[in-house]
Amino acid sequence: MSDAEVPETIATYLRLRGLEPSRRGAWRKRQRRRNDDDENQPFTPGRDPGSLGDAIDVLTKAHGWAPQLAREDLVRQWEEVAGADTARHSSPVSLVDGMLTIQCDSTAWAKNLTYMRAHILTQIVTRYPEAGVESVRFVGPDVPTWKWGRRSIPGRGPRDTYG
Structure with a gap:
């Protein structure tokens, strides 16, 4: 042929x-031609293997994973950012468009953490600048709503019920 x-x-x-x-x-x-380039010679500069950390760093930067990894580190290390006592009563829930939402055990904790918002935001921005956190919002616990169900009516309902 x-x-x-x-x-x-x-x-x-x-x-x-x-x-x-x-x-x-x-x-x-096909046989490759042999070259006597310096890169093919042993014990020449630049032939040492790099560290695994450097390789992973290059990989994360090349694929744009740094912001996502910074956000995951923030959630994982919330106790170091907020403090042990605060972390026991609060946890990060979501990060959407630069707004970090923190859910607290009670509305009292949510209100007190709003007073500490500048300090917590400063800690987040200095430790995790790639996370993209621009503001922090503190919310209380999820409570049941009485707006749904068989016995609910649309609108505000009667106003003077406890008179």
Whole structure:
């Protein structure tokens, strides 16, 4: 089988694989030419292996994972940012458009943490600048709503019920 008889798709595949036809009809691997470049010589500068941390750092920057990893570190290390006592009574819930929402055990904790908002936001921005946190919102616990169900009516209802 000569080069003229081989279809173009197969010839392209063989060329990419580094194969070329021999005179006897068998396919053989092309031999690479040896270069005496410095990069191929042992014990030359630049041949030492890099550290794993450097490789992961390059990988995270190349794929744009740094902001997501910073947000996950913030959630994971919330106790270090807010303090042990505060972290026992609050936890980060969401981060949407630069707004970090913190859910607290009670409305009293939510109100007191609003007074500490500047300090907590400063801690977050200095420790995790790539997280993209611009503001912090503190909310109380989830409470049941009385607006739904069989016995609810639309609107505000009667106003003077406890008179």
